[in-house]
Amino acid sequence: MDKKIRVLVAKPGLDGHDRGAKVVARALRDAGMEVIYTGLHQTADMIVETAIQEDVDVIGLSLLSGAHMTLFIDVAKLLKKNDINDVLVVGGGIIPEQDIPKLKKAGIAGVFGPGTHCDEIVDFIKKNVKR
Amino acid sequence: MNELISGVLRGDPRSVARLITYVENQSEKTSEFMKQIHSHTGKAQIIGITGVMGSGKSTLICELTRKYREQGKSVGIIAIDPTSPFSGGALLGDRVRMMELAMDKDVFIRSMGTRGVLGGLTSAVYDVVEILDASKKDIIIIETVGVGQAEVDVVKIADTTIVVLVPGLGDSIQTIKAGVMEIADIFVVNKADNPKVEQTIAEIQSLVDISCFDKERKIPIVKTIAKQGDGIGEMIGEIEKHRKYLDETKTFEMQRRLRYEAELVEIIKKQLMSMIFDEETLKKKIDTLLNKIYSKEIDPYTASEEILGKILK
Numbered sequence: 069m070d071k072k073i074r075v076l077v078a079k080p081g082l083d084g085h086d087r088g089a090k091v092v093a094r095a096l097r098d099a100g101m102e103v104i105y106t107g108l109h110q111t112a113d114m115i116v117e118t119a120i121q122e123d124v125d126v127i128g129l130s131l132l133s134g135a136h137m138t139l140f141i142d143v144a145k146l147l148k149k150n151d152i153n154d155v156l157v158v159g160g161g162i163i164p165e166q167d168i169p170k171l172k173k174a175g176i177a178g179v180f181g182p183g184t185h186c187d188e189i190v191d192f193i194k195k196n197v198k199r
Numbered sequence: 200m201n202e203l204i205s206g207v208l209r210g211d212p213r214s215v216a217r218l219i220t221y222v223e224n225q226s227e228k229t230s231e232f233m234k235q236i237h238s239h240t241g242k243a244q245i246i247g248i249t250g251v252m253g254s255g256k257s258t259l260i261c262e263l264t265r266k267y268r269e270q271g272k273s274v275g276i277i278a279i280d281p282t283s284p285f286s287g288g289a290l291l292g293d294r295v296r297m298m299e300l301a302m303d304k305d306v307f308i309r310s311m312g313t314r315g316v317l318g319g320l321t322s323a324v325y326d327v328v329e330i331l332d333a334s335k336k337d338i339i340i341i342e343t344v345g346v347g348q349a350e351v352d353v354v355k356i357a358d359t360t361i362v363v364l365v366p367g368l369g370d371s372i373q374t375i376k377a378g379v380m381e382i383a384d385i386f387v388v389n390k391a392d393n394p395k396v397e398q399t400i401a402e403i404q405s406l407v408d409i410s411c412f413d414k415e416r417k418i419p420i421v422k423t424i425a426k427q428g429d430g431i432g433e434m435i436g437e438i439e440k441h442r443k444y445l446d447e448t449k450t451f452e453m454q455r456r457l458r459y460e461a462e463l464v465e466i467i468k469k470q471l472m473s474m475i476f477d478e479e480t481l482k483k484k485i486d487t488l489l490n491k492i493y494s495k496e497i498d499p500y501t502a503s504e505e506i507l508g509k510i511l512k
Contacts (some may be wrong), residue, residue, distance in 0.1 A: 071224050072287070072314070095290035102312050107295035114301040118294065123216035195387055 069105070073197055075126040077170055078115045080139040081106045088160065089130035095186035096128075111144035117146075119155060123199050126194045129159040129176075137170065144175035149176075154198045160184065204235045210273075210334045219309055222326040225469075240332040241455075243275070246438060247357030248287055249343045249379065254363045255389040256342055258425040259297035259434075264300055264301075266431050267338050273305040274360055275331035275339045277324065279353065282312035285379035293342060300313065308330065322465035325458075328356055354382055356458055358451065359441045361434075363384045366393040380406065383418055391430065415443055419505045475511055481509065483512045 077093045079086055086108060093103045104122050106115065119122040119127050127147075130141050140159050147155060159171065168179045178192045208216025221229050248254050252440065257278065264274045278293035289312030300306045313320045322340065331339050341352050354360045362383035386403050388396060401419055407418045419437045423430030445451035475481055488502040 072312075074220075078396045092288060097283065098286045100287040101292060102282075102289045102310075104291045104294060104310050108296055109384060110298065110301075112296060117212075117301050118298075118308075119214050120212050121211075123220045 073103050073126065073193065074122060074124040075103050075124060075128055076106065076115070076119050076126045076133040076191070077130065078106045078110050078118070078143075079101055079130055080110050080112060080115060080134055080143065081131060081135050082109065083131055083133040083135075084108055085132045086130070089128075090162065092128060092130070092186060093191060094180060095190060099190040099194075101193070112146050114173070115143055116150060116152075117148045120150070120152070124155065125199060126156045126158065126193055129157070129161075131161040131163075133158070134162065136161060137167060140171055140176050141174045148175070156193065156197050158181070158192065160189075201232070201235065205234060207236065207330060207334050208239055211429055212304075215307060215330060215334045216309070217249070218330050219327050222323050222330070223314070225323075225378065226368070229326070232298035233329065236329050236333045240329050243283060243328075243339045244337055244442065245328060245332075245334040245339045245341070245357045245359075247341045247343070247354035247360040247382075248363060249354050249360070249382075250363030250387075250389075251365070252344055254365045255425045256363050257293045259363060259387065259389055259423060259431075259482065260342055260415060260424050261297045261300060262387065262428050262431045263434065264306060264338075265428075266435055268303065270303065272337035273335065274307075275334070276306070276308040276342065277327055277331070277340070278308065278310045279320070279324070279344075280310065280312060280343045281344060282314045287314075287396060307334070307336065321356075322469055324353050325462045347512070351379060351382060354463075355390070358445060358454065359384045359438050361438075362389055363387045363389050364399065366392045366395040366399040376412075381410070384441050386418060386420040387423055387430075388420060389423045389425050392424050396422065471510070475506060481506065483491075 075096050077089050079089055089105070093105050096103050098147065104118070106118060115127065127143065129143060131139060136159060144157055147157065157176050158180065159176045160180040163171070163179055163181055171179050176195055180189055203218060207218055218232055221232065248260060250255055252364050260276060267274050276297070278291065280289055280291045280293060282289040285428065291312060293309035293310060294308060297308055300308065311323070311327070328339055328341070340359060341353060360382050362379060364386065366388060386407070388399055388403070400422070403420050407420070411417045421434050421437055422431055423434060431503070445454065485506065488505065491497045492499055492502055
């Protein structure tokens with residue numbers, strides 16, 4: 069059986085900056101993963117629906133606008149509502165230190181701020197992927 | 200009936216998505232599931248779309264899907280992008296141009312990497328087409344980057360194959376692999392607001408004139424500007440005409456039979472391969488044979504006959 073980790077890299081909300089998301093997407097690809105990129109300005113509904121159709125193992129959310137406490141948590145809630153428990157959710161962007169515990173509690177398993185090494189994200193995903 | 204299968208037949212996206220994952224991973228459960236699917240297939244119309252990178256295939260498919268949805272037809276899309284042969288990873292970005300379809304319950308989009316496993320892609324795509332067909336999608340669109348043999352094989356699954364070109368690529372038409380030009384049932388020249396469009400059409404036309412001069416059906420060339428939705432109606436019209444032509448000339452039945460033949464051969468190949476490479480005793484046998492081939496004790500043909508003899512006995 070040739071299992072590959074599939075990752076959805078998504079940009080929720082009104083944020084036009086996707087350089088970081090693209091760098092991470094490339095790093096994950098180079099680590100042997102299949103990366104599906106959504107493009108900008110996605111709603112939580114669109115992200116979850118895409119994750120379902122693509123049957124991904126991981127959702128990576130990227131946001132630099134400051135709305136992560138709303139939008140990241142919306143995605144996590146929507147996954148729960150749809151009874152999806154086997155998808156690992158991680159997030160990155162400009163995220164203040166004090167928000168991280170709250171995000172983790174809401175179901176964002178890993179939070180990666182500026183300066184994070186790509187290898188760190190790859191390792192985290194490989195270690196924590198749920199199926 | 201199995202819960203997953205009844206989900207697929209109901210068109211439940213999670214069941215469809217999960218079964219496709221099994222197929223892609225060549226999970227052992229796959230063949231059992233696929234056996235239960237086949238009798239529920241055969242109704243969908245299958246369209247293959249291929250073309251050079253950046254020709255606007257994904258945007259075109261998005262517009263095409265929108266038109267089909269206006270007609271009340273449900274659509275399944277398989278978007279295939281190359282897997283890196285070095286890392287085994289893939290960046291699947293076709294969805295970016297199709298996100299407006301994300302919330303439509305009657306559209307199912309799946310991105311696939313070519314992965315490059317033995318006989319993998321083609322046979323996986325056969326299965327995914329069957330799954331989408333069984334989930335009652337009226338139209339199934341397969342998108343590939345038209346660069347190599349694997350893509351040509353994949354597009355052969357389609358009832359109608361569309362090759363997308365763009366103006367201003369100079370001698371692009373000559374440089375495109377011969378096979379890719381030959382599989383076209385319809386040519387689409389996208390980005391037709393480019394001033395070089397007429398020249399490109401003339402080039403394709405001369406190619407069509409040569410290849411179709413003794414045939415009753417001339418391959419049509421459609422101009423589109425996908426970003427504005429221009430020419431999409433005409434494109435659908437040509438797809439319908441081609442479908443009618445297939446029916447009238449009884450080619451449709453023959454084409455489907457050829458598809459099943461190719462599918463069967465792929466499955467036999469895959470199962471033979473796994474018989475040879477999955478069994479421990481045979482693996483050891485192969486190792487010893489390899490040593491003998493290296494030392495010129497025997498030749499590869501004799502070795503192959505020995506291995507096959509062991510299986511068929």
